[in-house]
Amino acid sequence: MAKKEDLDLDVEGKGKKSSKLKLIIILLVGILVLGGGGGAAWYFLVMKGDMVAESDAGMEEADEPAVHKKKKKKRSNEPPLFTGLDPAFVVSFKDQSQARFMQLSVELMSRDPEVIEAIDQYKPMLRNNLLLLFSSQKFEDVITREGKERLLEQSLEEVNNTLSNEAGIDGVEAVYFTAFVAQ
DSSP states (O other), rough: HHHHHHHHHHHHHHHHHHHHHHHHHHHHHHHHHHHHHHHHIIIIIIHHHHHHHHHOOOOOOOSSOOOOOOOOOOOOSSEEEEEEEOOOOEEOOOOOOOOOEEEEEEEEESSOHHHHHHHHHHHHHHHHHHHHHHHTTTTHTTTTTHHHHHHHHHHHHHHHHHHHHSSSSOOOOEEEEEEEEEE
């Protein structure tokens, strides 16, 4: 009988040691996994966020006109989508000495397909509002580079206001004049 008790004790002793060892290994692996996951989360949330903020700040300091920047939204990695407001706009200026006209082609840019769909849906309204904006300009103002850039900014604001009021969406990042003639 003594031998049988010794065997029982030895088996129990090995079992306790192996279960403690397994528990320690499981705890160490769990700590490593959680620590690695936490470290990765910190890296991507804190470090990458700082890098993105620095690159966005660098982009804002560039000599790029304000109309080419997205309004208070982060740029996505999506490619830009363009849609034209065809046909070209033709407006006349109030000048008593001679007849003056302006013709311009307008392209709108967004990275969101839903915004492009909204532009297509509300195109007549957008054209109307832009036509009113263009026809209220003075010839002397639009023939300078600064005047054209100001008109781009006003056009972007007008487009986003119209889409926001009518469709509840904005996201046109830029307005481009692809043809511009004033005489």
